[in-house]
Amino acid sequence: MGKKTDLRVLRTKKLIKEALLKLIQEKGFESITIQDIADEALINRATFYLHYQDKYDLLEQVSNTYLQELMDEINPDYHIQNGRVDLDRFQITLKRVFDNIEKNRDFYQVMFGPNGVQEFTVKIEKHIYHKFQQKFHDIVENVESLEIPSDFLLNFISSAYIGVTKWWVKENMHYSTDYMATHLAEVISKGPMYSIWKNVKDNQKPSSSN
Numbered sequence: 001m002g003k004k005t006d007l008r009v010l011r012t013k014k015l016i017k018e019a020l021l022k023l024i025q026e027k028g029f030e031s032i033t034i035q036d037i038a039d040e041a042l043i044n045r046a047t048f049y050l051h052y053q054d055k056y057d058l059l060e061q062v063s064n065t066y067l068q069e070l071m072d073e074i075n076p077d078y079h080i081q082n083g084r085v086d087l088d089r090f091q092i093t094l095k096r097v098f099d100n101i102e103k104n105r106d107f108y109q110v111m112f113g114p115n116g117v118q119e120f121t122v123k124i125e126k127h128i129y130h131k132f133q134q135k136f137h138d139i140v141e142n143v144e145s146l147e148i149p150s151d152f153l154l155n156f157i158s159s160a161y162i163g164v165t166k167w168w169v170k171e172n173m174h175y176s177t178d179y180m181a182t183h184l185a186e187v188i189s190k191g192p193m194y195s196i197w198k199n200v201k202d203n204q205k206p207s208s209s210n
Contacts, residue, residue: 013051015041017062020055021110028115029059063120066107067127073097074131087189094181101165102177112169121162128158160188 019040023032032055038045052058073096101108111120132154164184168175 009051012041012043012047015043016048016051016058020058020062021107024115024117025110025113026115029055029117059117063111063117063123066104067120067124069104070097070100070124071127071131073100074128076132087185090189091181091185094185095177097161098165098168098177098180101169102173105169105173108165108169109172112166121166125158125162128161129154132157157188160184 016037019037020032023036023040034045034048034055037055037058038048041048052061074093111117133150136150136154161184164180164187168180
């Protein structure tokens with residue numbers, strides 16, 4: 001009996017989550033009511049309140065599930081060793097991140113879409129910031145001696161992550177996860193000006209047919 005009950009609960013939560021995402025996409029989170037969610041999920045309000053306190057609790061629980069899964073793919077200890085970034089490993093980390101987003105594309109296309117939830121973007125950026133913050137202090141013994149403040153650098157990294165990811169999602173993930181991982185790793189580790197210079201230089205090379 002317990003197993004049947006668990007499956008019923010899982011199915012109900014799935015319907016509620018799908019209803020939430022559909023409604024966010026259609027009219028934005030703030031415009032949604034509990035009745036909207038109940039009607040879309042084909043449940044009654046009492047059933048909704050068995051699982052969630054309100055729509056904010058629902059959004060928090062749903063988004064935290066995806067966020068935790070994404071953050072589990074980011075492990076600075078894997079690609080930052082002996083004070084240096086291993087570019088090959090960094091690309092592997094980034095590919096895992098993009099693979100996870102691609103797997104959950106329905107969720108991210110809604111959250112990063114025109115009616116998406118800005119607070120979710122802010123939350124991801126903060127989590128990425130803190131992921132790298134501790135490792136940064138392990139690499140740089142005297143943070144205060146840096147000419148460029150650590151907050152400056154960490155905000156650049158976290159903003160680059162989320163900014164490029166949002167762009168990729170909005171472009172309907174046109175580029176492969178391998179492509180995204182390779183080029184984002186290069187831009188973050190070597191800087192955007194290096195990537196521009198490299199592309200200009202490559203385009204100026206004579207073709208093999210000449």
